[in-house]
Amino acid sequence: MSHNSFGHLFRVTTWGESHGPAIGCVVDGCPPGLKVTEADLQHWLDRRKPGTSRFVTQRREDDIVKILSGVFEDDRTDGPRTTGTPISLVIENTDQRSKDYSEIRDSYRPGHADYAYDKKYGIRDYRGGGRSSARETAMRVAAGGVARLALGPQVTIRCAVVQIGPNKINRDNWDWDQCEQNPFWCPDAEAAAQWEDYLDGVRKSGSSCGAILEVVAEGVPPGWGAPVYAKLDTEVAAALMSINAVKGVEIGAGFASAELTGETNADEMRKKGNDVEFLSNNNGGVLGGISTGQPVVARFAVKPTSSILTERKTVTKDGEDTDIRTKGRHDPCVGIRAAPVAEAMLACVLADHKLRHRGQVG
Amino acid sequence: MSHNSFGHLFRVTTWGESHGPAIGCVVDGCPPGLKVTEADLQHWLDRRKPGTSRFVTQRREDDIVKILSGVFEDDRTDGPRTTGTPISLVIENTDQRSKDYSEIRDSYRPGHADYAYDKKYGIRDYRGGGRSSARETAMRVAAGGVARLALGPQVTIRCAVVQIGPNKINRDNWDWDQCEQNPFWCPDAEAAAQWEDYLDGVRKSGSSCGAILEVVAEGVPPGWGAPVYAKLDTEVAAALMSINAVKGVEIGAGFASAELTGETNADEMRKKGNDVEFLSNNNGGVLGGISTGQPVVARFAVKPTSSILTERKTVTKDGEDTDIRTKGRHDPCVGIRAAPVAEAMLACVLADHKLRHRGQVG
């Protein structure tokens, strides 16, 4: 990962600030000949779109993605296809309310990147968080839509929210179909009902809460990844960690593996037809940095939204004490909106490793 | 990260198999003029060395590091210094016992990389794990020694084991000096005493257990890191995740932040002299991917050693069911040995970001 790009053969570069004229990305290295339309990518963006329930920010943006390059419809063929050249995607920022930014211009919001950016660069686009805004993740979702095409239909990637604040799901109730039927990407219908009450309380009090999400890729063949520094789990961890507000990542049994014994942790194997069956998946689908053919399973923690209505202590740009509270639209639990983003990041990492594996091994 | 290298300006490439003639690394991009001797690097390697207590593998290797390039002693100056050209470091493998590898040649050890490597490459150096052996981490430690020189004395990097199996330290007892006085890098003298009994039991039963470690860098100035994909915490997470057997990484409050409220999580700030003081460090020293000047704090989980004496179910290379147990020398808790490795990885990431920050911002 360098600056604002990630991936090696399937490489994504994003650009844009929250309140600039547009945000966008360039997807470089995509295989040629894949059928793709703007509507295909819009499908994924619509799942991320704010303003869809009372539990996410009411900032309204249509987030209409446009394809500016890298896709071509030959007049003798059956629809637009990728050409193998860079795919430029752009979303115009349409909801740039003219407002007074003087408070966040002059004071550092605790938990936000304001202070760190100023210390690094000496200048900061303070409007809506600028480059550090989660708005950037829209482009990850768009790029992830391309990555899914590069992966093909045999790979399925889904993300679920498994904990909001202190409230965990009951894993016995897990049903992926539920994720699309509640506003929380929650696979447990009972938990979703409880979360609704819980989050209403959080929202009304002007507070916020964190979340834990689980993202799973099924259909990944064995052999993707690499030893040592380009391990598949290393790059999955980096990809998830790079999402705004993420503070922890784990693969398979993750932190719980500290309490397991060697006997229970090591996933045993048995012959199954002409193939091999693992009797458990504590490794999360990755051994030695390389996929095993089991589902790739990762979890990550998202901290509470830093923008809250309660006043917090901070300092001004000039180093004076002050207090600040964040007015306006915000998510009570920004973690909910990370689900489509995590899917997209996992898709991009897997697409990159698919191509890298094919490059080295054929 | 690509293949067997990591870092951008301060870039480390490692090579070597567990039972080949040698292992080594190339450290490219190191600033010139830094005083360094083989003894300086040996200091760090000695802290990682196996065979020092009954709680780590009895495989005995002196692990003597040699500097083959990139360091030069001008006969008019006061000792060898880095020249800015690539530093080649090598350790000969002296303890390559001639032994029978036919079992691990033909059967896949559960929890190890054997199956995944074979599926990827169709060939595998099975002697002692080959490239997937933790032996590779010796070179990370050597490279980390160089990174510490590039960071200079104002940055201090230390790692502690905070949990072994289910046994956590009492953080009120935290004393960094203790880490050098017990065989566990444990900062809590009471916990260390308990762990001794616990690990003796694990060892005698031929089993193994996992661990959680905490690595901390103090003295990091604000401004290192970058937004979005080259976030400092993203690269710290990747660096730790790339260590053998690591299954989870968290920064600052980490997974616990899911249960915090926005009010408690966002680290408040106050003026302190001409500087700024944070009133807590849930962010782990990083905001928006950029260092804040607070200590950089990360934790990571290491799974139980996969090599155990109990028989486990597995398959042969030819796909037939069999059972396997790992004879010979092994660590009851491989996590203990990860402490010097984690320090080294954090040092390398920070050195790289120091140079990258200086490159962009001056």
Next chain:
Amino acid sequence: MSHNSFGHLFRVTTWGESHGPAIGCVVDGCPPGLKVTEADLQHWLDRRKPGTSRFVTQRREDDIVKILSGVFEDDRTDGPRTTGTPISLVIENTDQRSKDYSEIRDSYRPGHADYAYDKKYGIRDYRGGGRSSARETAMRVAAGGVARLALGPQVTIRCAVVQIGPNKINRDNWDWDQCEQNPFWCPDAEAAAQWEDYLDGVRKSGSSCGAILEVVAEGVPPGWGAPVYAKLDTEVAAALMSINAVKGVEIGAGFASAELTGETNADEMRKKGNDVEFLSNNNGGVLGGISTGQPVVARFAVKPTSSILTERKTVTKDGEDTDIRTKGRHDPCVGIRAAPVAEAMLACVLADHKLRHRGQVG
């Protein structure tokens, strides 16, 4: 260089096809705090603009560059400045004449990339050359405008055309000011007058000719570059070679150095005040891959425009023999238009090495 990007710390990614909706680039890693406006970049684009004389293509495009990100005007400061985040630049394609592309869709134009693209990707945006069109170089020029800001006023970069077809300049007449006073970037007023007649002949006959250009950077301090693979001259050569239709690059004495003796070739040095003076510049400002403080001097050859009015033998997409001639607008000597592009590429390489040197050495 990877795919559609180049540079390490100052990194440029371009995208877009000749007849798509737009072309653009992302400049990542630019130092923060540099004053820049769209007009500053437009200045350089206007020097590249087609349609300005009868010697360049009459395709008319205003080539108006827009800054979409990475530049911010704080309302308390004196104009927009770079923020250190990625700078997205875009130019809309306004002159996409609706026309019949069936001939170049079905047949491969000799000298063009048509055949190679189809063999590689199996699909090709044939409208106006698509990705292989020299239109892409507009974004290099825009990025080069940013690079010049990163270099600062002490570095001056200029390019001259020194040969058109078989007609060379007289180097004794060299006057940089002349370059801006004729349509050929020719530093020799006499040669420029001759070239006018020569090119009129070429143009009227529907033929084309090649050119040789010289690009010079003055004010580069000693120490930029690196040994072995990231040599300054290596990266300058790559940058120039990547420009459409370039078939050769040389540094300093270049190919002529084959005929020099060791005595004449090695640039002697003498003390000059507190500094060092070189008595010649056969090295072209670079020794061992590192700048010496002398002007960096490179020359490159551009092949004749491949689009000509005369019929040439070729094959169709289906492998049948046919003949083809290129109708419509084209440059009789595309080399002329490479001058602003070469300046831009040299600026980008130098900016990258400035930052890389600062990163490693401080």
Next chain:
Amino acid sequence: MSHNSFGHLFRVTTWGESHGPAIGCVVDGCPPGLKVTEADLQHWLDRRKPGTSRFVTQRREDDIVKILSGVFEDDRTDGPRTTGTPISLVIENTDQRSKDYSEIRDSYRPGHADYAYDKKYGIRDYRGGGRSSARETAMRVAAGGVARLALGPQVTIRCAVVQIGPNKINRDNWDWDQCEQNPFWCPDAEAAAQWEDYLDGVRKSGSSCGAILEVVAEGVPPGWGAPVYAKLDTEVAAALMSINAVKGVEIGAGFASAELTGETNADEMRKKGNDVEFLSNNNGGVLGGISTGQPVVARFAVKPTSSILTERKTVTKDGEDTDIRTKGRHDPCVGIRAAPVAEAMLACVLADHKLRHRGQVG
């Protein structure tokens, strides 16, 4: 290219100074399963070895290459094979004559990297040129041996010297077999005879001369390379330009294309059986940055050896005027020894592009 590495999927990193204990390289990303022995690589090194005729340096080094990792012989198979993990190659420096370096320690040799290195790094391993010595190219040759295996037998790479000083070959006499039968890699037996006299004169006078070489790859299929910045010819140019003392590179017709017309330059095509035949190869096997299936042809110029017996003007490290002449062993025409190096560099670039193409396109 970054620092001391090049290539993306097939990536080579070299290290080592002329008079340090050893030089070496790491070849990362090599496909697994390729049969390779030390003798296979030694074959290529022996072709580069100094001390084989009076026309090359009498420095005697056996240059015995050892494989330290990445190659494994399974006891059930038919010889050692690559495993897909990094291949570490090393050559010990055995001819480190103890001698007096005080002159080149204190004074800058004109034409050498001495001055530039000191200006960049403030420190320099002056023994035999240190990192800037052509000794580094031995590792390129070793890596090139691996690259040839990755390319397979269908790709043939050969290099010829086509000009020494002012003396060109007669291309009508071209016979590749001759290259192995004279000490100049000269494909023209008559020219070789003349060069012998010419170089004896150069050598006896203590002077030196330059050379031009041509390197050709046959059997490259169409489709390798990429548009815009990772063009195949761009990377070939960079690879050749990175060789010590190279001052110019050209592809196909190269600089001569400036004097061609569009009609003669554009290589026409005709059907040939089920394939396509080009009627000329001015493009040098590359169009739009992508291979066409024709031979890839590049030429490059090597400047005269900078180490000569005649005194030249220079300055000391302290900035005082002095004169210097280079005593001891040197090549009268260092260009001759570049032939095996150029072959190796072309092999590495092609191997990398083979893997990259396979990665993206399958």
